[in-house]
Amino acid sequence: MSFDPWSHSSDLQRLVAAGYELELTGDGYLLVSNVPYLDESRGIQRGILVSKLEMNGDETVNPVDDHVAFFIGSVPHRWNGEKMTPLADASLTLADGRVATFSMSLKSPTNVRYNDYFEKIVYHVENLESEAQQLQPDVSAKTFGTCVIRNDDWPFEYADTASGRAGIGAINGRVANQRIAIIGLGGTGSYILDLVAKCPVAAIHLYDGDRFSSHNAFRSPGAASLDDVRAGGFKAERYANIYSKMKRGIEVHAYDIDESNVSELAPFDFIFLAMEGGVRKQAIVNGLESMGKTFVNASLGVKKTSNGDQLLSIVEVNGSTIENRVIFRQSVDFGEIRDDDIYMENIQVAELNSINAAMAVLWWKKLNGMYASSKPSLSMLIDTYLDGLYTDR
Amino acid sequence: MSTEEVVAADQYKIVVDTIEQTIHDPEVTWKHVVDLAYPGQADDPQLVFKVHFEDAKGDPSSGTLVKGNHVTVKKSGTTFSVLRSVVS
Numbered sequence: 001m002s003f004d005p006w007s008h009s010s011d012l013q014r015l016v017a018a019g020y021e022l023e024l025t026g027d028g029y030l031l032v033s034n035v036p037y038l039d040e041s042r043g044i045q046r047g048i049l050v051s052k053l054e055m056n057g058d059e060t061v062n063p064v065d066d067h068v069a070f071f072i073g074s075v076p077h078r079w080n081g082e083k084m085t086p087l088a089d090a091s092l093t094l095a096d097g098r099v100a101t102f103s104m105s106l107k108s109p110t111n112v113r114y115n116d117y118f119e120k121i122v123y124h125v126e127n128l129e130s131e132a133q134q135l136q137p138d139v140s141a142k143t144f145g146t147c148v149i150r151n152d153d154w155p156f157e158y159a160d161t162a163s164g165r166a167g168i169g170a171i172n173g174r175v176a177n178q179r180i181a182i183i184g185l186g187g188t189g190s191y192i193l194d195l196v197a198k199c200p201v202a203a204i205h206l207y208d209g210d211r212f213s214s215h216n217a218f219r220s221p222g223a224a225s226l227d228d229v230r231a232g233g234f235k236a237e238r239y240a241n242i243y244s245k246m247k248r249g250i251e252v253h254a255y256d257i258d259e260s261n262v263s264e265l266a267p268f269d270f271i272f273l274a275m276e277g278g279v280r281k282q283a284i285v286n287g288l289e290s291m292g293k294t295f296v297n298a299s300l301g302v303k304k305t306s307n308g309d310q311l312l313s314i315v316e317v318n319g320s321t322i323e324n325r326v327i328f329r330q331s332v333d334f335g336e337i338r339d340d341d342i343y344m345e346n347i348q349v350a351e352l353n354s355i356n357a358a359m360a361v362l363w364w365k366k367l368n369g370m371y372a373s374s375k376p377s378l379s380m381l382i383d384t385y386l387d388g389l390y391t392d393r
Numbered sequence: 394m395s396t397e398e399v400v401a402a403d404q405y406k407i408v409v410d411t412i413e414q415t416i417h418d419p420e421v422t423w424k425h426v427v428d429l430a431y432p433g434q435a436d437d438p439q440l441v442f443k444v445h446f447e448d449a450k451g452d453p454s455s456g457t458l459v460k461g462n463h464v465t466v467k468k469s470g471t472t473f474s475v476l477r478s479v480v481s
Binding site for chain 2: 184186187188189273274275276277278298299300301302303305306310312313314315316330331332333334335336337346347348353356381383385386388390
């Protein structure tokens with residue numbers, strides 16, 4: 001069943017029935033278009049009222065504590081030419097770039113809280129349009145125009161109300177429209193998907209030719225059933241099925257990338273490399289560099305102590321940008337793991353895979369300006385033995 | 394400090410990946426540390442060994458030791474970590 005807030009929330013249903021032009025954004029805002037108001041010369045204009053919308057799935061959460069609404073338009077005025085009150089300057093950027101420059105805080109006239117979004121929206125809309133109606137009585141926000149349910153464009157199957165609630169929709173929006181490739185869906189790659197799937201990117205393409213088996217289950221997110229393990233499907237297919245429940249735009253490529261097909265990565269804005277070292281990785285890196293790509297490599301190393309009863313480990317990410325390929329080239333190990341190599345055991349543990357994935361995703365988000373950074377670094381490494389965090393800064 | 398061992402005049406005790414090693418030169422190079430942890434592999438150009446240290450004598454007393462560099466160790470207690478990271 002697809003996301004359908006209009007039929008699951010009676011307050012939204014009543015707003016639609018009343019004739020308001022609603023729009024629900026993917027970052028968790030409810031917009032009312034064509035709200036009449038008066039500009040400074042008492043001309044009738046149409047603006048957009050914006051309210052955070054708290055939802056659980058496709059039902060609104062009521063009653064509504066939040067008594068603030070935002071406004072996209074010029075300064076609204078009263079019929080007598082005075083500036084509207086209460087009105088405060090604001091700067092709320094929606095994920096699609098629209099900016100609300102005013103906010104108005106109107107408490108419910110009858111209650112401490114609004115009983116639902118119908119009450120909140122109607123009260124705020126009437127506050128604006130009643131002034132316009134003083135000059136033109138038949139003007140109304142109830143246009144019965146199309147309610148814009150643009151959820152075809154949404155990056156998720158349902159609204160990201162966490163971003164709206166926290167007011168970080170515009171920050172998260174910096175990675176909107178990006179096309180992402182994840183090369184390798186082992187422990188680290190599967191956790192990278194787990195995190196990127198919660199970002200409003202346009203597409204996530206999964207590349208891995210391996211099948212899912214029980215050893216993968218112990219170093220990947222979530223919990224696989226015995227049947228999942230028995231099914232032995234391709235990792236790329238399995239993860240796409242799981243994460244498509246929430247994230248749209250996940251594409252399966254159940255094969256490995258190597259020198260022969262690295263050109264398939266040309267359309268991507270960013271590439272996560274989460275695969276073993278070796279000549280294949282070297283060939284991919286050569287290809288990505290020649291295509292001018294930005295990418296990050298996640299890798300970890302674990303070995304047993306000499307008496308065999310404890311683990312030593314490092315976890316690191318190395319980024320490569322068109323401006324700086326050198327640090328990546330110096331830092332990334334392209335050597336193979338030889339079967340007879342007594343020093344290099346193929347040990348992986350879920351907490352190391354997941355922290356490695358988190359570091360890679362953090363590097364990508366920092367690159368996109370989502371986190372303040374006093375001095376950008378290309379490499380980040382955690383050593384569990386010395387309890388150290390090391391960067392190239 | 395009472396816990397500090399008595400180390401011979403021409404010796405220094407360091408710890409590399411939990412193993413105590415006795416050396417004779419307080420200037421410890423990257424290659425020396427890698428040789429102690431992974432004998433015979435330090436010169437392989439394909440392999441990248443990450444070496445980190447703490448409780449060294451110099452300033453900084455902890456950090457990353459890169460290929461070609463060295464760090465000055467204390468009489469005892471300077472600790473090194475040496476690992477490759479190639480799995481994902």
